[in-house]
Amino acid sequence: MIHQYRNNGYNIVMDVNSGAVHVVDDVVYDAVALLAAEMPETEKKIGKEAETAGRTPEPGEQVPESDAAGLTRIPAELRTRVEKQLAEKYGCSAQDIADAMSDIQELIDAEQLFTKDIYHDYVIDFKKRKTVVKALCLHIAHDCNLACRYCFAEEGEYHGRRALMSFEVGKKALDFLIANSGNRKHLEVDFFGGEPLMNWDVVKRLVEYGRSQEAEHDKQFRFTLTTNGVLLNDEIMEFCNREMSNVVLSLDGRKEVNDRMRPFRKGAGSYDIIVPKFQKFAESRGQMNYYVRGTFTRYNLDFASDVLHFADLGFKQMSVEPVVASPDEPYAIRKEDLPQILAEYDRLAVEYIKRKKEGRGFNFFHFMIDLNQGPCVAKRLSGCGSGTEYLAVTPWGDLYPCHQFVGQEQFLLGNVDEGITNTELRDEFKLVNVYAKDKCRDCFARFYCSGGCAANAWNYDGSITGAYEIGCEMQKKRIECAIMIKAALAEDEA
């Protein structure tokens, strides 16, 4: 599958199945488009097949049927036709066209163009594996000192009652994680809410407890904290800098944007109180291992200005994400908002490059992409792991597939005493992957977003294997921008 697009003056060709990404000139760009409709996708031997090539397989060894097709050539008739079309369109020299076709053949030979999707069977095998739990989102406080208007947690209460997690429940959650994590060494625990600083003493005791278990079980905890910052103080910052591998700091951007959606319960804005604390916190962490994280809504479709506002405040790590909301909310993002939102990502991308080149760059979470050392295909196919590798724990110890499902009783998986009792639901989540989603199968972004958020799919499509199409459009644009940024920065390095 080929996906090609032009952005900010760059011609990008993505060979989706191999993960290859190319920046090409106009002639190659058009040649690929003309060929793509008719070229057969190719597959060469890989992995086990390649290992067994040229020798007799061991008795009982499973060797897939090998395809002896070898290198694929562009069919002569197709090649002639495409060359003719290019000559007519560009009036360029025969040599120019020959160079373009030669480059394309080289990419085909290197398995970087017109490759086949060979992962389908692999994901089935992958999903047969016993999954382990590797991350917990601890709802340490179902209570909040802000009253954010879009809060999916209903001001921290998650359709339930206000509650704080006791140390005992948290301890059982950590024990559950250790016991169910198999051979995985790194265990992730996010202190989430509501607002976790409203139960700070328990956070500290749980970190201490977790650390006390590491040597005995050969595990390493990575604690993280998601906070609105209201209660941040020096002692908390100092503790977090010692113990938390990442902190997520909630702030929406410009003062008027933030204060409209993130007021205190009595209505006053939170920006003035929080910003200086976050600035100090980010600085004290060496501008690393944190994210200032905002939510944008229909009220600030010019959200690039909020991202840039963060940068202007001195932050270096940031994320601004679309609101998750019921479509009937006035602030919910609508389909007709998409053109503006997509243009906004483009605007942000151009400024992002400019600032990087000027030496005052920053990281925007959704523009970060590692094309060469990124996640393996197994990870890309299996997605976020909600309901299997990742679970949310309520203050009273109930387990849910993730924080977004907390409080929806049909998604209750079990509890920290008995573990996962609703294995049927767990297995449903186990099967969530890009091949289980009809809308992902033909999408160029499937190996980058991994099928998206199950909770979004549930909210908008009524099925965890559905898709939230507005979210998909934004995701695709962000990936296109991220790759274009790589192209622009690579050009600078050359």
Next chain:
Amino acid sequence: MKKVKTLSGNTLKESMKKGGCGECQTSCQSACKTSCTVGNQSCENANR
């Protein structure tokens, strides 16, 4: 190649050989909490 600059080769297929160790970060824990994005995660497989 005269007309092509490759930013990334066939990394996905390569990653099948040694992938799947599961040590990588859970996507939602990293920053977003509302939108799964896997492509920007780092691989933590020391043997890759």
